[in-house]
Amino acid sequence: MxxxxxxxxxxxxxxxxxxxxxxxxxxxxxxNYVPLFGWIYAFFDYKPGIPLSSSPFVGLKFFELILHDGGDMARVLKNTIAMGLLGILCSPLPVIFAIMLNEVKHKYFRKIVQTAATFPNFISWVIVFSLSFSIFSSEGLFNQIMTSLGLIDKPANLLGNADAVWYFQTALLIWKSLGWTSVIYLAAITGIDAEIYEAGKMDGASRLKLIWHVTVPGIMPTFIVLLLLSVSNILTIGFDQYYAFKNPLVADNIEVLDLYVYRIGIATNDYSYATAIGIAKTFVGIVLLFSVNMFAKKVRGQSIV
The missing domain is CATH 1.20.5 (Single alpha-helices involved in coiled-coils or other helix-helix interfaces)
Known part of the structure; x- marks a missing residue:
């Protein structure tokens, strides 16, 4: 009973x-699933205003066009992969920040730093662009300070520097996401058994040795999972950031795949080709996900999906 x-x-x-x-x-x-019905537009030569039933069926024509669209597609993929790889190379920074924050013993100071570092994640990219324009434009605060100190002869426009746009956008992305990403690693650190730290202290281990031999191994599985997911999503690095910062001076170097799909689909009304690119990107992402999943299983003995 x-x-x-x-x-x-x-x-x-x-x-x-x-x-x-x-x-x-x-x-x-x-x-996420109902919009998948829109994939059917990739197989028709659809024109706005004409019913889909009246649009000619073209099969894989637009998928073949992706392979023959050498100039723009190669440039866009170069920008996307380059900035994606820069983001992956900087992925240890949230780990380092989380470890440093965890080692701060003053509770209120730690909370203030964590709040200040996490706050940019909730700021829209439009506001970030406005702040960046006020600081880094030709007449911005940065150039005024550098000129007054005599460190530069003429103002430098970082927002219009095509050679530095990859690094500048990566730096902004790190600033915006550093604190929020570190929350995941702080949670992983919290999950480490406190008895391991106590045992290390009893054996005479210093704080640096405890970090290297206890904290780092404890959060490494979390880091590897997030790293592999970042690799699988390397073609999906965002839209709003690059749309906000795009201008004629850096347009060729800042246009990533999502921004290119927007330009093709919305600006030029080529919905079919834009849909085909989106489908191709999805399947590439799936292939990368299962590839890194197999790699993780061989290296770690555990898969991530």
Whole structure:
């Protein structure tokens, strides 16, 4: 009798949790799976205003066009992969920041630093562009300070420097996401057994040795999973950041794949070709995900999916 009552209580709790999750499942389905119906436009020569049923079926024509669109596609892929790789190379920075923050013993100072570092994540890229324009434009604060100190002869416009745009955008992305990403590693550090630290202290290990031999190995699985996911999403590095900072001086070097799809699909109304590019990017991402998953299984003995 008692067992049946326990089973009923567990079933009731499970049903409540299921009902709580149901609205979010519906939202995910609506915004992530229902739009997949739009993939059908990639197989028709669709023109706005003409019903899809009246549009000619062209099969894989637009997918073949991707392979023959050498100039623009090569340039866009170069920009996307270059900035994606720069982001991956900088992925240890949130780990280092989380470890340093964890070693701060003053609780209130640690909270202030963590809040200040996390706050930029909630600022829109439009506001970030406005701040960057005020600071780094030709007449911005940065050039005024550097000129007054005599460190430069003439103002430098970082927002219009095509040679530095990859590094400048990567630096902005790190500034914006550093604190938020470090929260994940702080959670991983919290999950490390405190007895391991106590055992290390009893053996005479210094703080640096505890970091190197306890903290780093403890968060390494989390770092590897996030790193491999970043590799699989290297073609999906964002849209709003590059759209906000795009200008005629840096347009060729800042246009990434998502921005290119927007330009082709919305600006030129070539919905079919833009949809084909989006589908191709999705399948490349899936291939990369399962490839890094196999790599992780061979290296770590565990898969990430």
């Amino acid at each position: 008692l067992d049946q009552r326990v089973v009923k209580e567990k079933s009731k709790k499970s049903m409540v949790l299921l009902l709580m999750a149901l609205p979010f499942v519906i939202l995910v389905f609506m915004f």
